[in-house]
Amino acid sequence: MNVSLGVLNLGGNNLSGIISDTFPESCKLQTLDLNQNRLGGKVPKSLGNCKMLEVLDIGTNQINGNFPCHLKNIATLHVLILRSNKFNGHIDCPGNNSGWPLLQIFDLASNNFSGKLHLSGLGTWEAMRSNQDKNQSKLKHLMFDLLEDEDQYYYQDEITVTIKGNELELVKILTVFTSIDISCNNFEGPIPEVIGKFNALYALNFSHNAFTGSIPSFFGKLQHLESLDLSSNSLRGEIPLQLANLNFLSFLNVSNNKLVGPIPTSTQLQSFSEASFENNTGLCGSPLKTKCGSSPPKEDSPSDSETGSIIQWNHLSAEIGFIFGLGIIIVPLIYWKRWRIWYFERVDRALSRLFPRLGRETKKHGRKAKQNQRRT
Secondary structure, X not given: OOOOOOEEEOOOOOOEEEOOOOOXXXXXXXXXXXXXXXXXXXXXXXXXXXXXXXXXXOOOOOOEEOOOHHHOOOOOOOEEEOOOOEEEEOOOOOOOOOOOOOOOEEEOOOOEEEEEOOOOOHHHOHHHOOOOOOOHHHOOEOEEEEEOOEEEEEEEOOEEEEEOOEEEEEOOXXXXXXXXXXXXXXXXXXXXXXXXXXXXXXXXXXXXOEEOOEOOHHHHHOOOOOEEEOOOOOOEEOOOHHHHHOOOOOEEEOOOXXXXXXXXXXXXXXXXXXXHOOOOOEEEOOOOOOOOOOOOOOOOOOOHHHHHHHHHHHHHHHHHHHHHHHHHHHHHHHHOHHHHHHHHHHHHHHHHHHOHHHHHHHHHHHXXXXXXXXXX
């Protein structure tokens, strides 16, 4: 690989094989975009030589192995996209005290990562924290100057992120835009407290994992948050009142959890659709149809109407069967003499076999009856 190469964009092709492990020690690569190919294998160790790397997008491939901790010393990294691959295991990097202080976009969605989310270097992500002294009039975006001292010739980075449930193509990656997406994995345990320090966070997606515990109240400190997705986990307890303080929140999804209690009353939370809160058995209040104070429905049991319907049909079918069977026996006995004689003879024989003494008594009784008939 050319030592002076600054941008390598091969995304959206049909490349297969593995990523070559030939990145030189003097690597000056700033952008590596291999998104949407069919690449496999592991993230090469030599990629850690690219100390100037700012954007790494290898999403939507077939890359496997563990989380690439060998990239932990790349302090210039702004964007890390590993989504839709076959990564697995924990994402903790031992001894990662420096971390990625400039990291602003962290996307691990749709892999097989697991374990508790307690990154040792997560607290070093300074770009996720708002700086009150930052001059908003000097907003910058990530780019690569093609010619030195010539700002008019540059390569502009583009990525695709999932925000508010939709894919969004960023044709400019502003340095103030921040997002974390670790959805569709197997992460478990409580949501770590360090997330509450990321008060510059724009979008957070923890959906389709196995997170437990309650929704932390520190989410109310994320004043810039516009998109929050915690759906399809095992979160319990009530929705914290602090969520009502998120004035910029335009997308919220906490459905398919085990939340209970009333939805905090605020103009913001009541503006979301019922789908944002559905499938939480004990949750009540607007915009849900379940009113607070009424007994919540039991989990994993059919509704009262369904249960009643099943019981009625069971009883009705038993009654119909009994009446039908009884009718088959009784009606011929009443209206068919031949059948009646045959039936009682069979009954007498059966009783004689079961109770021989009863059979002899019956015969004596029959003889006496005949004698009486003769006398008369």
